[in-house]
Amino acid sequence: MIFRCVNLRAGAKLFLSVTFTFLFLTIFIGKDLRAQEAKDMFGVCAACHTIGKGKLVGPDLKGVSARHEEAWLIKFIQNSQAMVLSGDETAVKLFNENNKIPMPPNDFTDEQVRSLLSYIENYVEEPAGEETAGSFADSKVAEHKKLETSHAPTKDRSRNYFSLILISICAILLSLSDLFILKMIRWKVVHIIIMLAAVFVMGGIVVVEIQNLGRQQYYSPEQPIAFSHKIHAGQNKIDCQYCHTTAEESKHAGIPSVQLCMNCHNVVKSGSQTGTTEIAKIYEALESGKPIEWIKVHNVPDHVYFNHAQHVNVGKLECQQCHGKVEEMDQIVQESTLGMGWCIECHRTTEVQFTTNDFYKNYTKLHEELNTGKRSRIVVEDIGGNDCQKCHY
Amino acid sequence: MKKYWRSIDEYKTLQKDLTLAGDGGQEFSIDGMSDEEVKGNTSRRDFLKMFGFSIGFATIATSCETPVRKAIPYLIQPEEITPGIANHYASTFYDGHDYCSILIKTREGRPIKIEGNELSPISKGATNARVQASVLNLYDNARLKAPHKDGSPSDWAHVDAEIIPALDKASADGKEIVLLTSTIISPSTKQIIKDFKDKFGNVTWLTYDAISMQAMRKANEKNFGEAFIPTYDLTNAKLVVGFNADFLGTWMSPTEYTKQYSAARKLLNGESAMLRHVQYESQYTITGGAADDRVPIKPSDEVVVLLNIYNYLAAKLSQPVYPVADTSIEFASYAEELLENQGQSIVFSGTNNLNIQLICNAINHLLGNYNQTIDLSKHYNLKQGDDQAIDQLISKIDAGNVGAVIHYNVNPAYDAPNAEAYKTALAKVELSISMADAMNETAALCKYVCPDNNYLESWNDAEPQTGVYSTQQPTIRNLFDTRQAQESFLRWMGNAQEYHDYMEAFWQANIFPLQSTFTGFIFFWNQCIHDGVFAVDAEKKDFQFTSGELKAPAFIDSGDFELVLYEKIGLGDGKYANNPWLQELPDPVTTATWDNYVCVPAKYAEENGLKLEDVVRVNDLFELPIVVQPGLAYGTVAIALGYGRTSAGKVADGLGQNAFPLLSTANGLKSLMGSKVSIERVAGKTYPLALTQEHHTMEGRDLIRETTLSKFLADPASGNEQHAKDAEVNANLYDEPKFTGFHWGMAINLNSCTGCGNCVISCQAENNVAVIGKEQVKNRRIMHWIRIDRYYSEDHENPEVLHQPLMCQHCDNAPCENVCPVAATPHSSEGLNQMAYNRCIGTRYCMNNCPYRVRRFNWFEFANNKKFDFNSSMSTDLGKLVLNPDVVVRSRGVVEKCSLCVQRIQEKKLLAKTEGRQLQDGEIKTACQQSCPGDAIVFGDLLDPNSKISEIQRNPRMYHLLEHVHTLPSTSYLTKIRNKKS
Secondary structure, three states: OHHHHHHHHHHHHHHHHHHHHHHHHHHHHHHOOOHHHHHHHHHHHOOOOOOOOOOOOOOOOOOHHHHOOHHHHHHHHHOHHHHHHHOOHHHHHHHHHOOOOOOOOOOOOHHHHHHHHHHHHOOOOOOOOOOOOOOHHHHHHHHHHHHHHHHHHHHHHOOOOHHHHHHHHHHHHHHHHHHHHHOOOOOHHHHHHHHHHHHHHHHHHHHHHHHOOOOOOOOOOOOOOOOOHHHHHHHOOOOHHHHOOOOOOOOOOOOOOHHHHHHHHOOOOOEOOOEOHHHHHHHHHHHHOOOOOEEOOOOOOOOOOOOHHHHHHHOOOOOHHHHOOHHHOOOOOOOOOOOHHHHHHHHHHOEOOOOOOHHHHHOHHHHHHHHHOOOOOOEHHHHOOOOHHHOOO | OOOEEOOHHHHHHHHHOOOOOOOOOHHHOOOOOOHHHHHOOOOHHHHHHHHHHHHHHHHHHHHOOOOOOEEOOOOOOOOOOOOOOOEEEEEEEEOOOOEEEEEEEEEOOEEEEEEEOOOOOOOOOOOOHHHHHHHHHHOOOOEOOOOEEOOEEOOHHHHHHHHHHHHHHHHHOOOEEEEEEOOOOOHHHHHHHHHHHHHHOOEEEEEOOOOOOHHHHHHHHHHHOOOOEEEEOHHHOOEEEEEOOOOOOOOOOHHHHHHHHHHOOOOOOOOOOOOEEEEEEOOOOHHHHHOOEEEEOOHHHHHHHHHHHHHHHHHHOOOOOOOOOOOOOOOHHHHHHHHHOOOOEEEEEOOOOHHHHHHHHHHHHHOOOEOOOEEEEEEEOOOOOOOOHHHHHHHHHHOOOEEEEEEEOOOHHHHOOOHHHHHHHHHOOOEEEEOOOEOOOOHHHOOEEOOOOOHHHOOEEEEEEOOEEEEEOOOOOOOOOOOOHHHHHHHHOOOOOOHHHHHHHHHHHHHHHHOOOOOOHHHHHHHHHHHOEEEOOOOOOOOOOOOOOOOOOOOOOOOOEEEEEEOEOOOEOOOOOOOHHHHOOOOOOOOEEOOOOEEEEHHHHHHHOOOOOEEEEEOOOEEEEEEEEOOOOOOEEEEEOOOOOOOOOOOOOOOOOOOHHHOEEEOOEEEOEEEEEOEEEEEEEEOOOEEOOOOOOOOOOOOOOEEEHHHHHHOOOOOOHHHHHHHHHOOOOOOOOOOOOOOEEEEEEOOOOOOOOHHHHHHHHHOOOOOOOHHHHHOOOOOOOOEEEEEEEOOOOOOEEEEEEEOOOOOOOOOOHHHOOOOOOOEOOOOOEOOOOOOOOOOOHHHHHOOOOOOEEOOOOOOOOHHHOOOHHHHOOOHHHHOOOOOOOOOOOOEEOOOOOHHHHHHHHHHHHHOOOOOOOOOOOOHHHHOOOOOOEEEEEOOOOOOHHHHHHOOOOEEOOOHHHOOOOOEEEEOEEEOOOO
């Protein structure tokens, strides 16, 4: 019961915050259609900058439009290094002030930079919850609370059939003893029904267990570094692909190299949860030349070919669709079964980018059917997504 | 209709009953299985033991935690490498024997596959089987892992510290330092050797080739005043007459010739003419198989026939004739044809005999072929070896003049005809160094072994032909503590420069000025490394032909037999004997694997009651089993070189016998042809051979369709009449399968396939196909996904040979699909016949029901199995680095087969999708197709009416195998057309 209460409370909180964010976003989009794009763009910036929360790697961007001219800002955001090299005074000064960490060039148009700047200017802090507000100590307490709540459902979801098996065995033993020794119930059919039911229940458990053999749903091993996706992806809003760089081009999403961690941790030397102990492991790896041996959480068997580029780049799926709400996980948990049924189910229901991607022009017959209204949509299965040799070769 | 047969036994059956060739079901016969396997030896107790163990094991396995898998990223991500995406680097394959421009496919920084480089003006995207297999040599456990001194491991500092003073001492003492190398085609390495000579003064550089072509250079020296090997242009020729030159298989530059040859014989685009090819040869080679007319001759007849042809032409062209014996061998009609094709023909011989080469030159001169089909200005730089190098060296050593011998890329202790004498002499040399990458026969005798890198770990360059430059770049860091030979030379000279820098500087000084496109060297250099090749036009030179006297002496003693030594397409001169892929590649003509043997003519075998596997004694030297070879000239026997290695590694050692001691030497030239030999049956003794010729029989149905050029020109569908008939009568119970999007298909032009085996090895490397060893091959369990069936036709004394590559036909009405009880082999929406290994339970119903016999069963766990430890790509940690990570390694008990390289299809589809464009025709290339030197294989989308494959579908030459069964294969064949005169 206790678990249930906690669950309810957490659920309500989640519901409220999601609703708020949603409402907030809707209003926002109404105000400025480009704002959503600007927000996405800021996702990249957020790796090093905050708006009104102090200096991170780069300076706090609150009021940045007031500090510099727009034309200068546009140039600087597009390619800061070029300006530093050309000897622009302000640029050089800023560069030196910020430990000579270069800001990578951004492929933004002038118009995009303008909307980004207006996003920064009009930024209102999101009522995202207690974890971002308050002092360090407060947030630590809050984290702790969060940890508890996010652990609870995991326990709840894991399969525990012990009591069920025990009851079944007891039922069989009782019926047997009654049948042969006690003889309290006269109708033997009762014994048989009870025993059959118990065997049926146990059989069901065996079937479920066998199906899950080798699967690792809810697998959440402790990693060599207590890296928190919640802080990086959730709080700091770093884009998934800032670290998992190859998700759009390769079969592997890519685990970031230590070098990549150093882009930020060159400067960020102390974390909000663990202080310096965990971040120090990065420096240690770099010094000793030994790469970090992460434990792989999401595993598919050798005979399965899975390609991230196909799903992320071509299929335009969100990472969260398979990996769950990573931005809320301190320690990564495998949310999905990664079983074949799970894959197939998604292939049956997910629509293909059929009209926007020219690749699918080859499927003339399907295009015809789509145009004549014979089909309303094309899902992965329709173009052979459930063939064996799409994944097994 | 012609009758096709595959073995002498089958031929005899054919003679008796013309309706049936071969018997079916042999794939499942118990021939060759051990008694244990036949009877089975599982007792009730064994069964119970196994049963108990299985249950116990299953219980433990299920209660165990899933193993922890790690994901270890790079510490510092290399810029070029994206995990999961292959990189390709242009490079060069040259091993002292073959040259080929290649692309090296690497995954996560390790080379896993060799592809052809289409930018090369020589190989034009082609490779051969040895080049394909060379990637496995990189991961050979027999490679030396450190420099050795006196047979035990040492380190570079020590070895250098001893070698340098020793060289200085030899130089100071006025003793000769001898550099014994294979033919070197690298301009920068030649420069290093020059520097080396300058540094030490008394340096003699001897070039030694195991298999030589010195006679051709000598003949050209006599006729043109310069010793060179010219280049040939088969595309410009209308008639080629070859004499014992296996130019499509092993002679000179087979990949280049096959490209040219097949381009001139495609007959796909309405051509009305094709290159005609007449081959005189002793042993049956694939070149003879491809020829329109093949004339079997004894080696001693070659010179007689050639001079008769010369005399015939000379008489007609009023030139002097020379005395020669008459011959009963047909030549006049071919001479007449040559006369008709003046300036458009080529006559060449692969025999290393001066008289023969002089006659060939004279014939080509008479016909005006020089500077038409034979380019005198553009030379081959391969095969510059001096046949007397070893003899010279031995006499120098015996005279006590030699202070040091350095062996680079040579193994004379194995492949010199006087190897024993050399071994004795070498022991007298104070400082002997070998740069072999493994402890081979010569290295084992040397004081120091300074192992060279594998070519995939090295920088290098090459100039295979005049003006054609080729670069080589490393694609992996040295696996072991080895050092590139060039760098060893530099160190010993006291030059601390890296070879890469040396080579770059050399290119800047010598090759960069040859062009004017690039103004900055670095751009030129980057472009060359990127392309792998750089070519300039060869300077045209005028050569005057000086004729000399031609003679046709009997060049051997008359013995029982004339011996022909030949290179197998897989093993060559034996350098790669330790490569299991090549050992298991069936010889294209005898179909034998894992051994060498004595080929005897069919007629002789009949007369003497000899049959396959009977053991004979050769010249009191060694014993070898017999293979009866139809088409081998009567009075001749043939033995393959490259076997009988004693120090090559665990795969090669002890396989077959070394035939190099049988090389004949006359007038200072080593010849493969014509030494005297006697063979004697060892009574009652047999030796098992693993031949694949009767495996996977398709019961003598109408598989080969063949016609002649004249018939083809009259009716393009000639020979293929059955196709229309079958189409008429075929009806279908089921609905014809319909496809949307893609329907993959493949076509094979039988006119272009020479049977060279490149596709077999390419497929093996791409698809992680297991090596199963001789015993299992003999049990008809060979795993190759693509096999090359070899058919003989007509008379068994000089049959024609035809090669037919066969892989899964991807039938749209597949008989295998509907018998699978677990639906492990369903049809895909793109027309592929899929095989889901993880679903297969191994009933083998599909294999029984496949009329093409293309499915393979994993009888054993071939990976990680000590019993198959020669299977180095799957059983050793090092070997496993070659596996293609996109293709699963199959386990025991499942069926596998050709997937039409589905991983390549998916890869290119994904690329097109991410770029948001339609797939281009020809973008997807299967492994077998990519490097096929004959361009025999076409792959594409049958739904696209403009694709190349669809065009072929409309070609009247097109047919499917077993059309009358109405399996609707997606793979089609094009009829074979021979350019016959009669």
